[in-house]
Amino acid sequence: MSLLRKIFIPLLLLGGLSALGWRLAPQAPPPEESRRPTPAVPVTAATVQPQDYTVTLATRGEVRARTESSLVAEVGSVIIDIAPSFREGGFFEQGDILVQLDDRDFKAAVTIAKSAVAQAQTAVTEESARAAQALDDWKALGRPGEPGPLVSRKPQLAEAAARIESAKASEQRAARDLERCTIRAPYAGRVLDKSADVGQFVSAGREIAKIYAVDSAEIDLPLSSEQLAFIDLPERYRGEKISLDDSGPEVTLRSDFGGRSGTWQGRIVRAAGGVDSRSRQLYVTAQVQDPYARRSGEVPPLKVGTWVSADITGKTLKNVFVIPRVAIRDGNTVLVIGKDSKLHSRHVEIAWGERDHVIVRSGLEPGELLCTVSLQFAVEGTLVKPRIEPMPALTMPGRPAPAATGKS
Structure with missing residues (x-):
């Protein structure tokens, strides 16, 4: 016990003196905080x-022909010849002979029809002579007044004259059938699909080929309600005459197919009669003139069925x-x-x-x-x-995107 006192009491006195000395010692001032200015970002x-x-409206569509037709045989016969261009993809001009049918029977029909006309004319001449003779006999007999229709052979004369008209109509029909043996191009165009060839018999009304005009191509382009607010469309109203001027908005078409890219210029020529019930979009029609003409550079022709992107010039x-x-x-x-x-x-x-x-x-x-x-x-x-810095330059106009919806 005395040993603990000898150790504990000196330690307690030493701690108390140290605490007293620390309290009595002068306190050093705290270090000043450094206030650095906030760096600029x-x-x-x-x-x-x-x-x-000027707003540019971007859309897409498929190229189609302005006019597409089925080439149909109007008479039945055997195909004996076709034009060298009468193949899929072949070009032709208006009036070109595309298909020649065997016309021998039709030539014979024309000859027969001409003979019928001549016979009818002879019958009229004979009836005219009989009518004149009947009138002379009436006068020679001293009968008073004018002879009746049957005596003067007026019905017979009218019948003979009607037979002439009938014979002439048959001749004209036979001549038309003969002309129809030569099938000509109704317009400058191109063959899309051919379904008959030399040696094949085609009946009247049989489709021989599908053709389309090449004077212009058309593309139906959808526009949303937001886009429609920024374009002046060539609207049509009841009672107004159809205008064929080139006042519609300009459109630039681009396509890249098979490694070949091209650009074509056209115009919006009309708008659809109603809004699409599924997409709620309005289709406008762009027209490109002479899409198959050779252009400068390596621009390919604007073929039917090509999918193109379009930039339509809108409002300023x-x-x-x-x-x-x-x-x-x-x-x-x-x-x-x-x-x-x-x-x-x-x-x-x-x-x-x-x-x-x-x-x-x-x-x-x-x-x-x-x-x-x-x-x-x-x-x-x-x-x-x-x-x-200068304001960044515009790149690739005509690719609209929705307004930002989050932080950039």
């Missing part, structure tokens, strides 16, 4: 200026701001850099959206500095260090 920016912008928006899509945040918000070099959120009204840029109708002022870089965690009042 480097961003790219561009000065916005109003301008006029006045005094709008064209800004890059990456500058849009939360659908309709942009970041503007103030004179204090700080970010400020601004709500804007978007009139139209393209793939890489949007068209702002209101919400910006000329000369303002727009942040053109995507900042994921930008907050109001963030200090930035802008690097001013």
